[in-house]
Amino acid sequence: MAFTFAAFCYMLALLLTAALIFFAIWHIIAFDELKTDYKNPIDQCNTLNPTVEKVKKIKRIKIAIKLVLPEYLIHFFFCVMFFCAAEWLTLCLNLPLLAYHVWRYMSRPVMSCPGLYDPTTIMNADILAFCQKEGWCKLAFYLLSFFYYLYGMIYVLVSS
């Protein structure tokens, strides 16, 4: 059982996917709260988008400590790691999601802070429904990739 770089990648991916599953669940709960009137859109979008003041504090590295950007960055990090580990099949499976993230970020409404959700339009039923569906799809995808990485890790550990 050799502990290769690929095995290390899979192990790390496994742990980080757990974090991504948590984000997806948070996403679903946030939109459900909006839909059932529990919270109002301004507060909810402030939770989901990074707020400008907090970004200003960390001057150089604009790390958004809220929901959206961490998820995208983590996923990008996976892809880079798998690229380095030459795990092509896994990389190909993650590429569509990466492309989707890029598209989603590029077509966000005009905002001064890096964020995706605009409180004035989020209550439109079609946008709300889209975000909810997105949450569920991502949850499903991350769950499946969790098990896939588990299998991949064991396979790589055993086969080398």
Add this chain to the structure above:
Amino acid sequence: RPAQSALGGPLPLPPARVPERRTPARCHAPRHPGRHAALHSGPSALPAGELRQPGVNRLTQTLVPVPLSQPLGGPGPAQLSPSLAAMSLQSSTPEALRVVNLLQERNLLPPIPIPPPTPCLQQDLQKINCNPEVFRSTLTSIPQTQSLLNKAKMPLGLLLHPFKDLSQLPVVTSSTIVRCRSCRTYINPFVSFLDQRRWKCNLCYRVNDVPEEFMYNPVSRSYGEPHKRPEVQNATIEFIAPSEYMLRPPQPAVYLFHSSTWSHNAVETGLPERLLLPGDSRTKIGFVTFDSTIHFYNLQEGLSQPQMLIVSDIDDIFLPTPDSLLVNLNECKELVQDLLKSLPTLFQKTMETQSALGSALQAAYKLLLPTGGRMSVFQTQLPNLGVGALQSREDPNQRASAKDVQHLSPATDFYKKLALDCSGQQVAVDLFLLSSQYCDLASLGCISRYSAGSVYYYPSYHHQHNPAQVECFQRDLKRYLTRKIGFEAVMRIRCSKGMSIHTFHGNFFVRSTDLLSLPNVNPDAGFAVQMSIEENLDDMQIVSFQAALLYTSSKGERRIRVHTLCLPVVNSLSDIFAGADVQAITGLLACMAVDRSATASLSDARDAMTNAAIDSLASYRQSVLSIQQPGLLAPACLRLFPLFILALLKQKAFRTGTSTRLDDRLFAMCQLKYQPLVYSMLMIHPALYRVDDLSDEGALNINERTVPQPRVLQLSVEKLSREAAFLMDAGTVMYLWVGRSCQPAFLTQVLGVSSYAAVPDNLHLLPELDTAESQRTRAFIGWLRDQRTHHVDESQLKPTFMQNMIEDRTESALSYYEFLLHLQQQISK
């Protein structure tokens, strides 16, 4: 006692109550046979006399079934009353579904302004139904299922004007406001009373108890007839709200006037010395001006003259004094008047060219933070300093481009965010743009759009060179200052179980799924919503919609204005088409197109509008028409639909190929979303009248004044003639076109000039001459003006007049006939 039907309510009243006057063929919605199973045993057996039983509410949720075909297992028409039998055997199509070949019939416009269609309801329900000017639906017969609605290919939505100035408004002061326990609907004329003590909500069908106080009717001093109370007799009613409806004590009226230093000439001519602002003894007022620094005015009682305090740190705004910047209007009247007199002279010699609007707005927001209120912003140029600075994005060479128009969405979200903050603190921002250059209305307009304010735009405003605009501004400002206002308002729109609202249009912020936050509500604002049918409306014969507006009046009273609309549910496509309201559909499509041009692109929006016409006419052709004839066929109720779509495509908001300034275009888009339907329709399709031969034939008698009613003409140059004069009513502007060889009688007696050449170019008011023709003309124009709430001026601008000639071809757009041919081609594909 009447037998209970399967639905748990009393049986519907028998057919004998069907009014004879209703056009027999107008409404024949075939009903589900199954629904009548419980019906037939009851009413036909009851003699009419037994109906007047105590405890039976006459206004129950009933609908007389008018079966087209025999219901299964029920008695035949012989058991129903003779009138009903006659109706069911008629097979002629109702007037609304009469087939019109648009390519052949050229004169489609009715001679009078088009009335809204009446929903096909029982007469006593329709009599108390909500006024269509207040609450209107695009389809007056609601489809039963979402798939049926999709087949009809028409948008389903409601257009509201909830705070309209009404001449008769019943106001109820009651200790208990009766509402449904589960859905919190206010009691309305369309609920059903099961017996004297219980009522069934018409939106969620839950049975509630009638409270003890409600059994007593104060109007008729009788007990035991809850259905006679004014809340159950009027579809539009206002309640005085008790303290449970207040989050905080009702706020006083607070007004803040906020202007850039160059607007002073404008503001000075506009603001009258005696400000008649609506309010009571607690009304507060304040002033802020700015250029590259911000100036506050200390108006404390006891000062001999107003004191100006200048804050030059625009990055970190603070308020120089904690109070006395917003002062009580009644106590400090003289100081306020002094300030208004001296403001224009203070900045006459200013050389400043920079404008720090963003910081000034933040400062004003801080000032209004504790109480909420209304901020009126007068701006004359692009803000170019500090936060919220904007760039000039318009390229003058691209104004006439036939391709897409850029820069329709905001450049920065600073104004949107500020508007949301204002909305949270019940501050509304109204924007007056008095500018001749590009002001980026796309970004600046956001401040009003999300804080329930209004945008006023006066292009090419100059207090010396453009007196027409000056007068327009003055009149608009007068209306703006004196009109009714509601503070810290919220509006909730509820609909029957099975329907839901998914998109909102108008100036407000959507706080939750059906709650609109309106820091200010004013009588000139209209709203539109789009609905969808979530569950099939199988068991229902009617659906109801209720709009409830909770606001604080300017006198500090908390009130709730409730409007309830009731519409029938139908099962067939032909009935849906028969009940289509073409003006409401056009208004809603205009709102949807404005949204689409901001999110997608302008050409997308234009295509979507054309497709709306194509799809609905194609659907009509496929599903409803039994005989296929050549030509472009439309039902009579939709015959004006292609005309209105063409008018929208040629509107300033959506046209391409003709030079349109970006701000003009954006203002037209704002107006399409903000104005109530009746003004939007005039903006889209102006009314054209011939005025040189007005006669008293068919005139209306209003207030002892005879108002002539000329025929409405089509908007085509072929209707104009050199020997006549025409008046075009476009909502906010009226154009008077005088033909070259116009009758001299008209020229002398109405315009007061001797010949055509002497007609002044910028005449903006008709001279008051003592001739009969002049009186008639002025009476007519005055009557048209009275129906508007904002100022209408008359001008003689030929190019704009010609642009409104929608039916003709221009270099870049199709004529009406060509548009119809294009539609026909698309439909036959």
